[in-house]
Amino acid sequence: MGEQSTRVSWLKATSSWFRHGYDLLGRSLNVLLLVRGVLALHAVVQNLVLVMPQAANPLAVALVTAVVVGWTAFVSWRFRKPSGRTVGMFLADLAVTLAVVASTAFVVGEDSTTMPLAALWMVGSSLYVAVLSSRRWAFASALAVSAVYLLAFREITLGHVNMVLITLISTYTLGELMSQFKASITEQERERIRTVALAERERLSRIVHDGALQVLALVEREGPSLGPRGIRLAALARESESQLRNLLRDREIVDDEQAEEALVDLAAALDKYQSARVTVSTMAGQVMVPRLVVDEVEATLLEALKNVEKHAGKDAEAWVLLDQETDDEVILWVRDNGVGMSADQVTDASIRGRMGIKDSIVGRMSALGGSAMLKSSPGLGTEWELRFPVDMGEL
């Protein structure tokens, strides 16, 4: 991966199929050049040996045949480099193919029922699109060629239908196979990036763990005995210690799927709220929940923690506990040991919408189909009990 960031490599993985190591494109392109060359040769032989002697305009046949050869050489040369693979070039290729196919009726004359000028060569442009661009465009191009081909003849024979079928089937098959290859190479590349990134992270965490974390913990421990400055140092050390620890714990390399219904680990998501004043307790295992739900729960937790900071008092600490009673419901407690509230204050707050209780906490939980309960008394802190379903059956 070199100096690229993991995220960049991750995005670039979709194009790794033509990169050096895999070179799927290079190899396919070589095959393709050979195939189109052979098809062109076939067209040349057929035109010169079979078509020309009975054609209405033999010179035109020779001319069209020269175009087939010349164009094949030119377009294959252009397509060797990525810069040559422009939309215009693909369209030009298609246009020339269509022109050659359509010219049959004018050049060969009445007798053109069995011998198309382009012969099988007409599949070529669609095959190029299938490999170098997308399977949809390739199929569209194959359809266009087929349509013009069928229109070029006054009466349609079984041979013509067979040609059309061959064109469509080969383009479809090649396009489909190529996109399968691309997808699996992208997946493979991403798996590799993920493994490399995780290994690197593990290596870094070992280093940080053995060094910085130990020193910070020691400063935290010894600081307070050194007087006010020491206490301040200890507090700073505590902050950066929990920051570092959260960084090390974060296993999410890249946002795999941004989709809202993608499952993410709720426990890991909540762990990052651990700080000097907030203790987060979760289980060792994962609680896989749709991203949408995790986002809402995080927002709720954030609101609750903000309230602790604003109203619980300077020295208040908070504890977050994630637990379950049944597999389809999660319970999240957010407790602080601050100044607390009286029953009147709680009612007042929820009616007046102060402290975000009504919308940000209760509202969010009911939207998730859950509930939020506030317990508090003066001097004894406050405690939220948030329950919400995580039954992922339908979501």
Add this chain to the structure above:
Amino acid sequence: MEGRKRVMLVDDHPMWIDALSEDLTEVGFEIVAVAKNGTECLQRARATKPEVVVMDLQIPDPDGASCTEILLGEFPDLHVLVMSASGERDDVLRAMKAGAKGYLVKSASKAELIEGVQRTAVGDAVFTPGLAGLVLGEFRRMVNVARAHNEEGPVLTTREIDVLRRVAKGLAYREIAEELFVSHRTVQNHVQNVLRKLQLHNRVELTLYAIDQGLHDPNE
């Protein structure tokens, strides 16, 4: 107290060993051995037979959790207090299941640490909120695994769950005792029971695992 409790410290950071041994000597413990890796830990524990081991989880091989397993296998009466700086959950659980008495994070205050070692020394369980949360989750996992094998699994009583959740929510034993109208000792007993169940079921689970892997001899 009859005589001074004999303590061994295991940590690969000399500065931690120094700080810890100073603090613990001050309050009356005797440091009989120190070790900076797993091999030393096992050798010296066998040679000096300490009563209490303060074990850092992240030490060079074998790691702290493995050392805890080995030592408690050899000396079931040993009291192990596990410490770690980053709280690798699986390692913490492994050490607790092997029979460690408690777990503290390294950023715990000096007072918490001394109290932790003192309580470990008399055989009490030392739980942090984080550990309580881990253990709650672990019981649920173990019950699910056991159910999949049509077994009962280790069930916590409602009271035990009440106590553990309160520990995880940061309440001190004293506060828990007040809330539940029981004595401090009762709270302590509940926590102890939970730990015992955890260790007991660990053996059951190892057997289940052995059956799964086809390693178990039914005639045994």
